[in-house]
Amino acid sequence: MPIEKMIPLMTAGVCDTLYMTLVSTLFAYLLGFPLAILLVLTSPKGLKPIPVLYRIMDAIVNIFRSIPFLILLIMVIPLTRLIAGKAYGSTATIVPLVIAAAPYVARMIESSLLEVDPGVIEMAQSAGASIPTIVFKVLIPEAKTSLIVGATISTGTILGYSAMSGAVGGGGLGQIAISYGYNRYQTSVMLVTVVLLVILMQIFQIVGMTIARKTDKRTRE
Amino acid sequence: MALIELNHLTKTFVTKSQTVDALKDISLSIDKGDIYGIIGMSGAGKSTLVRCINYLERPTSGDVIIDGKNLSKLSDSELRQLRQQVSMIFQHFNLLQQRDVRGNIAFAMEIAGMKKPDIDKRIDELLDIVSLRERQHNYPSQLSGGQQQRVAIARALATNPKIILCDEATSALDPQTTQQILALLKDINQRMGITIVIITHEMSVVESICSHVAIIDEGVLAESGPVETIFSQPKTAAAKRLIFRNVQKAEKLIGDRMIRIVFDGQQADEPVIAQLINQCHIMVNIQFADTRNVGGKAFGQMVLQLPDDHLQQDKAIYFLKEKGLKVEEVKNHAH
Numbered sequence: 001m002p003i004e005k006m007i008p009l010m011t012a013g014v015c016d017t018l019y020m021t022l023v024s025t026l027f028a029y030l031l032g033f034p035l036a037i038l039l040v041l042t043s044p045k046g047l048k049p050i051p052v053l054y055r056i057m058d059a060i061v062n063i064f065r066s067i068p069f070l071i072l073l074i075m076v077i078p079l080t081r082l083i084a085g086k087a088y089g090s091t092a093t094i095v096p097l098v099i100a101a102a103p104y105v106a107r108m109i110e111s112s113l114l115e116v117d118p119g120v121i122e123m124a125q126s127a128g129a130s131i132p133t134i135v136f137k138v139l140i141p142e143a144k145t146s147l148i149v150g151a152t153i154s155t156g157t158i159l160g161y162s163a164m165s166g167a168v169g170g171g172g173l174g175q176i177a178i179s180y181g182y183n184r185y186q187t188s189v190m191l192v193t194v195v196l197l198v199i200l201m202q203i204f205q206i207v208g209m210t211i212a213r214k215t216d217k218r219t220r221e
Numbered sequence: 222m223a224l225i226e227l228n229h230l231t232k233t234f235v236t237k238s239q240t241v242d243a244l245k246d247i248s249l250s251i252d253k254g255d256i257y258g259i260i261g262m263s264g265a266g267k268s269t270l271v272r273c274i275n276y277l278e279r280p281t282s283g284d285v286i287i288d289g290k291n292l293s294k295l296s297d298s299e300l301r302q303l304r305q306q307v308s309m310i311f312q313h314f315n316l317l318q319q320r321d322v323r324g325n326i327a328f329a330m331e332i333a334g335m336k337k338p339d340i341d342k343r344i345d346e347l348l349d350i351v352s353l354r355e356r357q358h359n360y361p362s363q364l365s366g367g368q369q370q371r372v373a374i375a376r377a378l379a380t381n382p383k384i385i386l387c388d389e390a391t392s393a394l395d396p397q398t399t400q401q402i403l404a405l406l407k408d409i410n411q412r413m414g415i416t417i418v419i420i421t422h423e424m425s426v427v428e429s430i431c432s433h434v435a436i437i438d439e440g441v442l443a444e445s446g447p448v449e450t451i452f453s454q455p456k457t458a459a460a461k462r463l464i465f466r467n468v469q470k471a472e473k474l475i476g477d478r479m480i481r482i483v484f485d486g487q488q489a490d491e492p493v494i495a496q497l498i499n500q501c502h503i504m505v506n507i508q509f510a511d512t513r514n515v516g517g518k519a520f521g522q523m524v525l526q527l528p529d530d531h532l533q534q535d536k537a538i539y540f541l542k543e544k545g546l547k548v549e550e551v552k553n554h555a556h
C-alpha cells in the first residue's frame with residue numbers, strides 16, 4: 001500500500017481505536033465504580049454487610065468475567081443493535097466493550113478499595129463518620145494510587161479488547177489489521193497496526209504510572 | 222455520677238470454628254478526669270472492651286452508659302454524634318496516608334461539620350499543643366512514630382472531646398518516645414479535664430500516668446480501683462501475676478533463710494536497704510526485686526537472703542519493720 005494511502009487509513013484507525021477505548025473505559029467506570037463500592041460495603045466483612053445482595057453481585061461479575069470476549073461480542077449482538085442501531089462499526093462495538101469491561105473494572109476497583117488499611121477505616125468510624133463519608137473521604141482518597149494503576153491496566157485491557165473486536169467488524173486498528181493484513185495478505189499493513197497498538201499501550205502505561213507516582217504521598221521525597 | 226459506666230458487659234464472638242467469650246460480665250465505672258488504665262495479658266479482651274466503649278463493637282449483652290446516655294438506645298446518627306465526643310487513638314496511629322499533618326488533624330472536624338476557617342484556626346492551636354508546627358505540611362510517611370502519634374492526638378483533641386480512648390497508644394514506640402506521649406496525655410488530662418482510658422499491656426504505662434487501673438484476665442475483670450491500692454495489695458492471682466511478674470521464679474532459687482518485704486507507699490527516696498547494710502552492718506543478698514515508684518511512693522516487693530546468724534536475722538527483720546515495711550517469711554522450697 002502506498003504511503004499516501006496508509007497515513008489517512010492509520011490516522012482514522014488510531015482515532016477510532018482511541019474513541020472506542022476511551023469511551024468504553026468511561027462507561028465501564030460509570031458502571032463499575034458504584035458496583036465495586038457496593039461489593040466492598042455489602043461484603044460479609046464490609047461496613048454494611050448484606051450477604052444476599054453481595055452474593056448476587058459477586059456471581060454476576062464472575063459470570064461476565066468468565067465469558068471470553070469474542071463470544072460475548074457475538075452473544076450481545078441483539079442488544080448492540082437495540083442500543084447502537086447497528087451491530088458493526090466503532091460506536092456499536094462500545095456496547096460489548098462496556099459489558100465486558102465493567103465487571104473487570106469493578107473487580108480492579110474492589111481490590112484497590114480492599115487494600116485500604118482497616119485501621120484507618122476504624123479510625124474514621126470512631127470519629128463518627130457515616131458510611132458515605134468513609135467512602136468519599138477515606139476509601140477513595142486512600143486508594144487513589146492503586147485506583148490510578150488499576151485504571152491504567154484496565155484501559156490497556158480495553159484497548160486489547162477493542163482490537164479483538166476488529167475480527168467481527170469492530171472498526172479501528174484491529175479491523176484494519178484483519179481486513180488488510182489477514183484477508184488481503186498485506187503483511188506490512190498488519191505490522192504497522194501492531195506497532196501503533198504497542199505505541200498506544202505504552203503511552204497509556206507511561207501516562208498512568210506517572211500520574212500514580214506523582215500523586216502518591218506514601219513515599220518519602 | 223460516673224462519666225463512663227459499664228454494666229454487666231459481655232461479648233461473645235461466634236465464628237465458624239468456635240465461639241470466644243472475649244468479655245465476661247464486666248462492670249466498671251470511670252469518673253470524669255480519671256486516667257483509667259486497663260491492663261491484661263495478650264488476648265485478655267482489652268481491645269474488645271475499649272471498642273465496646275464507643276460501640277465500634279456491639280456488646281452481646283450489658284450496657285454502656287456514657288454521660289448518662291445508654292448507647293444501646295441511640296440511633297445510628299446519635300451514635301455518630303456521640304463518637305465525636307469520644308475520640309480514639311491507636312497503636313498504629315491510623316493516619317490518612319494521602320493527607321498531610323494539617324489534613325489529618327482536620328479530618329475529625331470535617332466530620333463534625335465545622336467550617337473551613339474555624340478548622341484552620343483550630344489546627345493552628347492544636348499544632349502548638351502537640352509541638353508539630355514545623356511539620357504541618359509533612360505527610361505521615363515523612364514522620365517518626367512519635368510524631369505520627371502526636372498528629373493522632375491532635376486529631377483526637379480537635380473536636381473538644383470529653384473522653385479519649387487509647388488502645389496500646391505507646392506500644393509501637395520506644396521507651397523515651399513513650400514517656401513523651403504519656404506526658405502529653407497527662408498534660409491534656411490535667412489542663413483540659415479530659416478523661417482518658419488507656420489500654421495497655423505495659424505495667425510502666427499504668428505507673429507513669431494512671432490514677433485508676435482495671436486488670437482484665439481472660440475476659441474477666443479481676444480487680445479494679447485506684448492504682449496505689451491495686452499495686453500495693455493485689456488480691457487476685459491475675460493481678461499478682463501482672464504486678465510481680467517473676468516472683469515465683471525467684472522463690473524457687475531460695476537456699477537460705479529468705480524474707481519478703483513489701484513496699485506499700487513508703488517514701489521512694491529512702492534507701493532502706495542501704496541503711497540496713499550501713500547502719501546495722503548486716504549483709505543481705507537481694508534475690509529478687511520488683512518495686513516501682515508511683516507518684517514518689519514505693520510499691521512492690523523484694524526478696525532478701527539473710528545471713529545465717531540468727532541474731533542478725535532478727536535484727537534485720539526488726540529494722541525493716543521499724544521502717545514500716547511488711548515482712549514475711551518466704552517458704553524454703555529447696556528443702
Ligand SMILES: Nc1ncnc2c1ncn2[C@@H]1O[C@H](COP(=O)(O)OP(=O)(O)OP(=O)(O)O)[C@@H](O)[C@H]1O
Nearest residue numbers: 234236241243262263264265266267268269270422
Ligand atoms: N472479631 C473477632 N472475631 C472473633 N474473635 C475475636 C474477634 N476479636 C477478638 N476476638 C477474640 O477475643 C479475644 C480478646 O481479643 P482482644 O483483641 O480484645 O484481646 P487484647 O487483650 O486486646 O489482646 P492484645 O494485647 O493481643 O491486643 C481473643 O481471644 C480474640 O481472639
Ligand SMILES: [Mg+2]
Nearest residue numbers: 267268269389
Ligand atoms: Mg489489643
